[in-house]
Amino acid sequence: MLLFLSVVQLLFVLALSPLIVGILKRAEERLESRIGAPILQTYFDLAKLFRRESLRAASASSFFTAVPYVLFGLYLFLTLVLPIITAFPLTFGPTVDFIGGGLVFGAAATLKKIAALDSRSNFSHLGASRNAAIGALSDVILVFVFIMLGVLSKTNNPYVINNILQTSASWYLSLLHWFVASAFFMILIVETGQLPVESHSTAELGMIDQALSFEYSGPELALYQWAGYMKQFILMSVFLNVFVVPFWVPMKPNLVGVAIYMLIHVGKLVVLTGVFALLNATVSKYKLYKNFDFLAVAFALAFLGSIAFYAAGGGA
Amino acid sequence: MIHYIDLLGFFLIVLALFMQWQIYVTRVIVTFATASMLIAAALLYSGLVSGRLPVVILAALTAVVRGITIPAIVVRGLHAKPHRVREQKPVLPIATSIVVSLALVLGSYAIYNLGLRSAVGAQAGFLPLALFLQGGFLIVTRRNAFIQLAGYLSMENAVLLLGSLVLPGFPFIVEGGVILDLVGVVVVSRIIMRLRESGQSGEDHRHGELFG
Numbered sequence: 001m002l003l004f005l006s007v008v009q010l011l012f013v014l015a016l017s018p019l020i021v022g023i024l025k026r027a028e029e030r031l032e033s034r035i036g037a038p039i040l041q042t043y044f045d046l047a048k049l050f051r052r053e054s055l056r057a058a059s060a061s062s063f064f065t066a067v068p069y070v071l072f073g074l075y076l077f078l079t080l081v082l083p084i085i086t087a088f089p090l091t092f093g094p095t096v097d098f099i100g101g102g103l104v105f106g107a108a109a110t111l112k113k114i115a116a117l118d119s120r121s122n123f124s125h126l127g128a129s130r131n132a133a134i135g136a137l138s139d140v141i142l143v144f145v146f147i148m149l150g151v152l153s154k155t156n157n158p159y160v161i162n163n164i165l166q167t168s169a170s171w172y173l174s175l176l177h178w179f180v181a182s183a184f185f186m187i188l189i190v191e192t193g194q195l196p197v198e199s200h201s202t203a204e205l206g207m208i209d210q211a212l213s214f215e216y217s218g219p220e221l222a223l224y225q226w227a228g229y230m231k232q233f234i235l236m237s238v239f240l241n242v243f244v245v246p247f248w249v250p251m252k253p254n255l256v257g258v259a260i261y262m263l264i265h266v267g268k269l270v271v272l273t274g275v276f277a278l279l280n281a282t283v284s285k286y287k288l289y290k291n292f293d294f295l296a297v298a299f300a301l302a303f304l305g306s307i308a309f310y311a312a313g314g315g316a
Numbered sequence: 317m318i319h320y321i322d323l324l325g326f327f328l329i330v331l332a333l334f335m336q337w338q339i340y341v342t343r344v345i346v347t348f349a350t351a352s353m354l355i356a357a358a359l360l361y362s363g364l365v366s367g368r369l370p371v372v373i374l375a376a377l378t379a380v381v382r383g384i385t386i387p388a389i390v391v392r393g394l395h396a397k398p399h400r401v402r403e404q405k406p407v408l409p410i411a412t413s414i415v416v417s418l419a420l421v422l423g424s425y426a427i428y429n430l431g432l433r434s435a436v437g438a439q440a441g442f443l444p445l446a447l448f449l450q451g452g453f454l455i456v457t458r459r460n461a462f463i464q465l466a467g468y469l470s471m472e473n474a475v476l477l478l479g480s481l482v483l484p485g486f487p488f489i490v491e492g493g494v495i496l497d498l499v500g501v502v503v504v505s506r507i508i509m510r511l512r513e514s515g516q517s518g519e520d521h522r523h524g525e526l527f528g
Contacts, residue, residue, distance in 0.1 A: 175326055293337055296411035300333050303418050308326060311425050311442065 001253055006080055006090040012262060013079040017233035018042035018226065020269055027277035042229070046222045054218035059120040067115035068216065068223040074108045075230040084237045085262050087162045087249035097156035098146040105191075106139055108231070112212050119215035123204050127211025130288065134197075134208065137295045138190045144302045145180045145187070149242070151309060152176055158242050165246040172246075179305030181243040186298035188239050190291075192232045194276050197294060199285045206285060233269070240268045321481050324358045325443025327351075328477065329421060332450040332470055336413045339403040341394055341462045345387045348466045351473055352382035359480065378476070386469065386502050390462055393506050403460045413457050420453060421446040436482050444478035447471075461509050465502065 022039035029036025056065055080092040082101060096104065113131055116124040146156065152171060153161045165172050190197050193209045200210060213224050241249050248264050250257040286294060331351045335344045356379035363371030394401060406413065421442075428442035451474060454467030 175323070290410075293410040293414070296414040297333065297337055300414050300418055301330070304326065304329065304421070307421060307425065311439075 001255075002089075002091045005086060005253070005255075005258060006092060008258070009085050009090065010076065010079050012085055013230055013233055013237075014076075016266065016269075017229035018046060020233055020236070020273055021229050023270060024273045024277055024280075027274055028280050031277055031281035046226055049217075049222035049225070050219050052218040054220055057119055057121070057215050060118050060215065064115050064118045064215070065220060067111050068220040068227065070111060071108050071227040072223045072230075074104055074111075075227045075234065078104055078234050079230065082234060082238055083158050083162050083241050083249065084234070085249075085258055085265060086253075087159055087166065087241070087246075087251045088253060089157075089159050093159065098149065098158050098161075099143065099156050101158070102139070102142055102146055105142075105231070106135075108227075109135055109139075116212040116214075121215045123207070123211045124214045126204075127207055127209065127214070130208045131212065134190060134291055134295065137292065137299070138187050141183060141295065141299050141302055142187050144299070145184050148176060148180045148302060148305050148309070151306075152180075158238065162242050162246045162249060163251055165242070166249070166251065175308035176305045177243075179301050179308060181239075183298045183302035183305070184239055184243050186294065186301070188235055189279070190295070190298075191235055192276075195280045196283045196286045197291050199280075206288075236269055236272055237265070240265075240272060320358060320361065321477070322439070322443065324354060325447065325477060325481075327354055328447050328473065329443065329450065332447055332454070333414060333417055335454055335463075335466060335470070336417055336450070336457075337410060339406070339410070341401055341403070341460060341466075342391060344463050344466045345390050345394075348469055348473075349383050349387040351470065352387075353379060355473060355476060356383055362480065382469070382473070389502050389506065390465065393509070394462060400460060400462060403458055403463055405459065407457045407459065413453070417450050417453060420449040424449055441478075441481060444474045444481060447477065448474035461505070465505050468501075 019039065019042070022037075022042040025041070026036045026039045054065075077092075078101060080090065081096050109131070113128040113135075116128040116131075149161050150156045152174070153164045155161070165177065171177060189195075193200065198208045198210070199206060204211065209228075213221060216224050245268055248261055250261050328351050331347050331354075335347050338344050338347070356375045359371055359375035359378060363369070363375055408416070424446035425442045428436075428445055432445075433439075433441065448471050451467045451470035451472075454470065455464045458464055458467070
């Protein structure tokens with residue numbers, strides 16, 4: 001049964017991750033009083049890219065071509081080990097803990113940067129440089145957040161953390177929990193490229209993540225983009241299931257319960273997508289160097305969580 | 317279970333960090349007004365729970381003077397000086413200021429535990445001290461007089477928080493007097509700012525004693 005649920009979770013993320021991005025784009029357009037593309041447009045775009053010819057810059061090596069496939073594989077692996085539709089470990093759950101999951105995310109980000117450098121494109125290099133500068137700080141904050149969650153739950157297992165927050169009102173309402181949840185939300189904005197950190201426009205000078213995939217085309221670009229959608233879906237799911245709304249996630253294997261929760265989870269994701277759309281429609285983009293102020297605030301919140309825990313009586 | 321005063325202290329520190337983050341004066345002033353309203357709400361809760369009328373009056377005074385009147389005076393003064401609506405060049409980069417602010421919180425915790433905790437008793441008594449230092453830090457890291465004023469008022473909030481934490485029976489008349497004094501401070505500060513900007517040496521001479 002666990003193996004079956006693993007496959008269901010994998011297909012759930014694979015199938016719905018482009019939909020969430022489509023809903024986000026549509027919601028942004030509607031908030032700006034425009035009609036916008038249909039929410040299924042991301043699927044059509046992926047299908048179109050899969051049919052297109054694959055081109056590679058003459059100066060790029062075969063590593064450049066291989067990276068989208070590896071990225072796709074890494075994010076598929078992460079869908080199998082994180083709590084997305086269940087709050088009990090599935091077949092591959094014991095493979096990694098939160099820190100291990102963070103390292104896999106880090107490995108994927110590093111591969112993207114190396115591939116961007118390998119493309120020899122100036123704009124990709126610019127994106128890689130910015131991505132590395134921001135990632136060097138945001139990844140550390142992410143690990144700090146995970147460590148503080150480990151302090152809360154005495155484990156690095158995301159399933160256990162979800163179970164504790166589902167069942168313990170005092171931990172759920174604790175300052176430690178809300179400080180690290182706020183810090184994680186800010187990192188989520190950075191990692192998924194939302195405003196005020198990054199705007200998705202055609203202006204190369206403001207690009208960070210978007211510039212990394214400049215030289216990809218055809219099926220490689222499709223896989224690269226789909227991997228990005230999966231990353232966004234997974235991080236949003238972790239934010240919802242482990243940090244903010246850990247409720248209703250089934251804690252015991254039950255097919256009907258999991259099926260019902262899958263619908264609830266889509267609802268949770270749509271609400272979070274609405275929050276992102278509202279941010280993207282109302283907040284203006286920071287100058288590049290202001291992003292470090294944003295990260296400093298995220299770090300401050302995580303740090304205050306630790307002070308609340310150690311200095312003010314446990315935070316609960 | 318964390319005490320509501322501790323909770324308030326952490327909220328105020330987050331708001332102080334938010335002030336460090338912002339460069340637009342209006343946002344800093346609105347943040348100060350929010351902090352004042354939070355303090356007023358905490359005082360109101362404390363007064364209602366303990367049944368002490370002076371604390372309820374103090375809550376109302378805090379809301380009216382710190383939450384509404386002072387921010388309104390400052391924002392009104394701002395409309396007349398569009399060049400002062402934002403900090404042009406902070407003394408320290410914003411990210412560095414935020415990290416130093418955190419170090420101040422940590423330092424406050426160390427100082428409090430080493431020397432003051434035995435006297436005060438409250439576990440989270442370092443929060444007002446941290447807030448006080450952050451207010452001072454805002455003053456030294458900014459060049460904009462309105463933001464410096466917000467820093468000074470944050471220090472005042474810290475003193476009020478310390479008073480409600482350490483001396484719950486602090487004479488009402490003293491706290492009420494301090495709150496009303498603040499209006500005078502804000503008015504005097506606005507006069508000084510106006511004098512500085514007018515740049516007339518005769519005016520400066522006549523009101524020289526106001527500079528202290």
